[in-house]
Amino acid sequence: MKTLFFNTKPYDKQYFSTFNEEHHHELHFTDVPLHKDTAVLAKSFDCVCIFVNDTADAKVIEILAQQGVKLLALRCAGYNNVDIPAAKKQGITVVRVPAYSPYSVAEHTLALILGLNRKTHRAYNRVKEGNFALSGLMGFDLHGRSAGIIGLGKIGLVTGQILKGFGCRVLGYDIAKNPECDALGIEFTSLDQIYEQCDIISLHCPLTPQTYHLINADSIAKMKKGVMLINTSRGGLIDTKAVIQALKKEQIGYLGLDVYEEEADLFFEDLSGKVIQDDLFMRLLSFPNVLITGHQAFFTENALQKIAQVTLQNITDYETHKPLLNVVN
Missing domain, CATH: 3.40.50.720 (NAD(P)-binding Rossmann-like Domain)
Known part of the structure; x- marks a missing residue:
């Protein structure tokens, strides 16, 4: 599945690229955060992957839908930065990582x-x-x-x-x-x-x-x-x-x-x-x-491995029409 990762750091690319070897998704990484001015970068992507400080409000969701995005994958547990009703209205499925470490x-x-x-x-x-x-x-x-x-x-x-x-x-x-x-x-x-x-x-x-x-x-x-x-x-x-x-x-x-x-x-x-x-x-x-400290509590090898594994499995399950265990309703 063609996926664009917003707001990425070198460690994101390292862990997701490693664990993607068994999933074979087409992963693209950008270090810019997601907001209303950058959402257009998702043009032609099926899935967008975001983190805690990205913005996915109603306006951003609307732009993502216009670009053809069908899946919003959160590589975190919290989803307070996502307008869930707007995503549902636009037909975008939202998944997350409910527990990593x-x-x-x-x-x-x-x-x-x-x-x-x-x-x-x-x-x-x-x-x-x-x-x-x-x-x-x-x-x-x-x-x-x-x-x-x-x-x-x-x-x-x-x-x-x-x-x-x-x-x-x-x-x-x-x-x-x-x-x-x-x-x-x-x-x-x-x-x-x-x-x-x-x-x-x-x-x-x-x-x-x-x-x-x-x-x-x-x-x-x-x-x-x-x-x-x-x-x-x-x-x-x-x-x-x-x-x-x-x-x-x-x-x-x-x-x-x-x-x-x-x-x-x-x-x-x-x-x-x-x-x-x-x-x-x-x-x-x-x-x-x-x-x-600067939001580093999650930052362990164990957690990053789990985040990458669960996120990629969420994307695979969506692509293969399997039940989505971590969907946000």
Whole structure:
């Protein structure tokens, strides 16, 4: 199937080309992102493959349909950047990778927690400069602390399981209770109980109209003073302005982000030689108790292999008229 990959990096081409040897699709790669001005590049392609920061709103979907695109393959789990009703109206099928490696994101979540707590990033820079003083580097034992997991899908459950291994009391919330919670020792509870009781809160839910700015001034006010807040899910779950105010008031004591609500203009690119124009992002970077990574939680060999395998299988299943296990309805 003739497929155009938008927004690709060298590692995308490497993994997809390798695993395509058994599928024999005609793959073409471009590093430009998908939006209304680039959608015309899909002319004569049957399938378009996109990532988290590509735009597939109603206008883009309309242009893709005009170019003859029949399949939109997401090489990620989230699909908040795709107008699903518009795709259905235009006759474009949407497929995704619902799970690649929950361990990759869960383990990165713990890396942020441990880095913030024990301030390893600051200690590393000190030691390089010959400064071995310990002042300002004090952390706390995770053992015995309460951790809240908001979103109990595969990633949330694995994160909870790891935190249980550290000796944490783990509370969890989702719109429906996952039956695996009890077996893992995760206490299913309400959002308010998580806000009020947890020393650490980690977000693992999708971005939907209902979860947009889930973390806002009101929810932050319910949290324990000095709470550690971690987001490795979707940037739009957090109201950045509200979080900045909470950091200034020390209501939030630690903030770890792998995603940011305006990340599309920043992440996955080398901007080290440019002046970053996003004032809110730069304000976040000014806090000593904030640790930000550039949407790399998914970035492991295991995850990239799985993403390539599932995406290509989705395309093959569509081409051969097999049941689509990962279709987005």
